Amino acid sequence: MRQFLLIKRNLSHVCKLKPYKDTKWLMPDGNPTGIYIYSCVAGDRVPVILKDPTIATWYSCGPTVYDSTHIGHASCYVKLDIIQRILKWFFNIKLVTAIGITDIDDKIIKKSQQLKTDYQTIAKQYEQEFWLDMANLNVDKPMIIARVSEHINSIEKFIKNLIDSNMAYVVEDSSVYFDTSKYPLYGKLQQVQENGEPSDEFKRNKMDFVLWKGQKPGQPCWKTSWGEGRPGWHIECSAMVSKLFGSQLDFHAGGIDLKFPHHENEEAQSCAFHNTNQWANYWIHVGHLNLKDIKMSKSIQNTISIPSLLEKYSADTFRMACLLSNYKHPMEYSDDMMKMAQDIVMKIKFFLKDSNVYVNKTMSDRATYNYKLLNELQMTEERNLEALKADFDTATCVNSLLNLISSANTTIKLNKNEYCPVSVTLIANYVVDMLTKFGLKLVDSSEENISSSVVDTLVDFRHLVRKNAIQGKNKELLTACDIVRDRMKCVKIQINDSDTPSWIYVK
Ligand SMILES: [Zn+2]
Structure with missing residues (x-):
C-alpha cells in the first residue's frame, strides 16, 4: 500500500496522464479503438487508445538463436500473429511490427565453443531455421527484424545515458547495473519480493540487474567509454525499440515467462531513459503451452519440434487449436485437443x-x-x-x-x-x-500428399477398366477412359498409358 501511494504521488508530480481506475496503468492520450485488452499493470482490461487512430507500433521479444524452436514457441508466435492480424484486418489498424533477435548471448557462445565454430554461424543457422518454422506455421514475418549485434551502438548510448543520469553504475569488471532504488515504480508489472542480500557481489540492491557484462576471456566484446564487454539481455529490447519507435510504444509482446524480470526491467530502464512513467502502453503476455503438465523447456528433453508437429498436423489445425484457447491462459497440448481442432477444420x-x-x-x-x-x-x-x-x-x-x-x-x-x-x-x-x-489457409501443402494418393487410386482404377475394355472391345468404356485422361491433363496431371500405369505433375 505504501509503495502504491508513493507511485501515485510520483505520477501526480511528473506525469500528465491519469491512472486508470486507481490502478498503476496510465490512460494514454489519443483515440479509443473500442478494443479492451488485459493489462498486467492495471490487473484488469483497459481501453486500447492510440495516438494516431490508424497507426500502432508493436514489438515482440524474439528468440535467442542457439537451438531449434519447439511447439512452445509455435503457440506463442502463432497467438501473437493472430492478435496482430485481428488489429490489422478487423480494426483497420496499420501495425508497424518489429521483433528482436538475440544473436549474442551466453548460450550462443557456449554452443559455438562446443561445436568449435564462431557464434555468428550458430546464430545465423538457428535464426534461418526459426523463420522457416514460422513461415510453415503461416506466421507473418515482422516488418522490422532487429538483431542485437547490429544495434550495439544504440545499446551503448542508452547505457551511457543511464550512467550519466545516475540511474546506473559501473562496477570493477566494467559491468554496468541498473539501480532499482532510484526507480520507485519498479514492480509495476509484477509485485516483487525483496528479501535477503544481493546475490551478485557487485550489486548495490537485490533487484538491480545487469545492463552490460564486463569482458570475459575468449568471448566476443565491444569497446565502450567505460570499458570492454557486451550487452546484457534486458537492455537489448529497450535500446532497439527506443531507436525504432521513440519514447512510447503501443504494444509490447512476449511469452508469460518474460513478464518478470525481463519486461519489468525493460519498462524500468526505458522509463528512466525517456524520463516518463509509462513506456509500453500495452503488455501482451501469452500463456505457456504445457505438455502432460510439464512446462516446455529446452533444459528437459520433452520438446516437440515444429517440423514434427507439422508432420502430424497441418498449420491450420494448430492455428485452430490456438484460436480455441485464450491467448493469456496456459494451453494443454494433447492429441485429443489437436484432434478436436482437426475435426473443426x-x-x-x-x-x-x-x-x-x-x-x-x-x-x-x-x-x-x-x-x-x-x-x-x-x-x-x-x-x-x-x-x-x-x-x-x-x-x-x-x-x-x-x-x-x-x-x-x-x-x-x-x-x-x-x-x-x-x-x-x-x-x-x-x-x-x-x-x-485469422491466418488459416484452408488449403495447405499436406493436401498435395493426400491428392497424390487419390490420383494413384484413380490411375490404377482407370488402368484396370481400360485393360478390360481393350480385351472386351468395349468402345464406350475406352472413350470414357480417354475423357478421364484428357480431364486430368487439364488439371496438370499427365497419365502415361503403358503396361504399368504412371502419372506426373506437369508444371
Ligand atoms: Zn525483450
Missing part, C-alpha cells in the same frame, strides 16, 4: 465444399432468400466483432461460426424445398473471410 472445409455443390448443382429454378439465415449471419457478424473487442476472444468467434455453419448445413441437407444460394454463399464467404483473416 474438417467440418469447415466440408461445409465450404458442400455449399459450393449446393449452389451450383441443386435442381431448382426458384432461388429464394432465406431471411432467417441472413439474420443469423448478421447477428454472428456483430457478436464476433464484440468478442474480438473484448480482449481478442477468438474461441467465441469459432463457436459462433460453427453454429452458423450448422444452420446453413440444415438448409443445404434437409430443406429440399427451399433453394437459397445467396444466403448460403454469403455465409460461406463470411466463414472464409473470418478464418483467412
Whole structure:
C-alpha cells in the first residue's frame, strides 16, 4: 500500500496522464479503438487508445538463436500473429511490427565453443531455421527484424545515458547495473519480493540487474567509454525499440515467462531513459503451452519440434487449436485437443465444399432468400466483432461460426424445398473471410500428399477398366477412359498409358 501511494504521488508530480481506475496503468492520450485488452499493470482490461487512430507500433521479444524452436514457441508466435492480424484486418489498424533477435548471448557462445565454430554461424543457422518454422506455421514475418549485434551502438548510448543520469553504475569488471532504488515504480508489472542480500557481489540492491557484462576471456566484446564487454539481455529490447519507435510504444509482446524480470526491467530502464512513467502502453503476455503438465523447456528433453508437429498436423489445425484457447491462459497440448481442432477444420472445409455443390448443382429454378439465415449471419457478424473487442476472444468467434455453419448445413441437407444460394454463399464467404483473416489457409501443402494418393487410386482404377475394355472391345468404356485422361491433363496431371500405369505433375 505504501509503495502504491508513493507511485501515485510520483505520477501526480511528473506525469500528465491519469491512472486508470486507481490502478498503476496510465490512460494514454489519443483515440479509443473500442478494443479492451488485459493489462498486467492495471490487473484488469483497459481501453486500447492510440495516438494516431490508424497507426500502432508493436514489438515482440524474439528468440535467442542457439537451438531449434519447439511447439512452445509455435503457440506463442502463432497467438501473437493472430492478435496482430485481428488489429490489422478487423480494426483497420496499420501495425508497424518489429521483433528482436538475440544473436549474442551466453548460450550462443557456449554452443559455438562446443561445436568449435564462431557464434555468428550458430546464430545465423538457428535464426534461418526459426523463420522457416514460422513461415510453415503461416506466421507473418515482422516488418522490422532487429538483431542485437547490429544495434550495439544504440545499446551503448542508452547505457551511457543511464550512467550519466545516475540511474546506473559501473562496477570493477566494467559491468554496468541498473539501480532499482532510484526507480520507485519498479514492480509495476509484477509485485516483487525483496528479501535477503544481493546475490551478485557487485550489486548495490537485490533487484538491480545487469545492463552490460564486463569482458570475459575468449568471448566476443565491444569497446565502450567505460570499458570492454557486451550487452546484457534486458537492455537489448529497450535500446532497439527506443531507436525504432521513440519514447512510447503501443504494444509490447512476449511469452508469460518474460513478464518478470525481463519486461519489468525493460519498462524500468526505458522509463528512466525517456524520463516518463509509462513506456509500453500495452503488455501482451501469452500463456505457456504445457505438455502432460510439464512446462516446455529446452533444459528437459520433452520438446516437440515444429517440423514434427507439422508432420502430424497441418498449420491450420494448430492455428485452430490456438484460436480455441485464450491467448493469456496456459494451453494443454494433447492429441485429443489437436484432434478436436482437426475435426473443426474438417467440418469447415466440408461445409465450404458442400455449399459450393449446393449452389451450383441443386435442381431448382426458384432461388429464394432465406431471411432467417441472413439474420443469423448478421447477428454472428456483430457478436464476433464484440468478442474480438473484448480482449481478442477468438474461441467465441469459432463457436459462433460453427453454429452458423450448422444452420446453413440444415438448409443445404434437409430443406429440399427451399433453394437459397445467396444466403448460403454469403455465409460461406463470411466463414472464409473470418478464418483467412485469422491466418488459416484452408488449403495447405499436406493436401498435395493426400491428392497424390487419390490420383494413384484413380490411375490404377482407370488402368484396370481400360485393360478390360481393350480385351472386351468395349468402345464406350475406352472413350470414357480417354475423357478421364484428357480431364486430368487439364488439371496438370499427365497419365502415361503403358503396361504399368504412371502419372506426373506437369508444371
Ligand atoms: Zn525483450
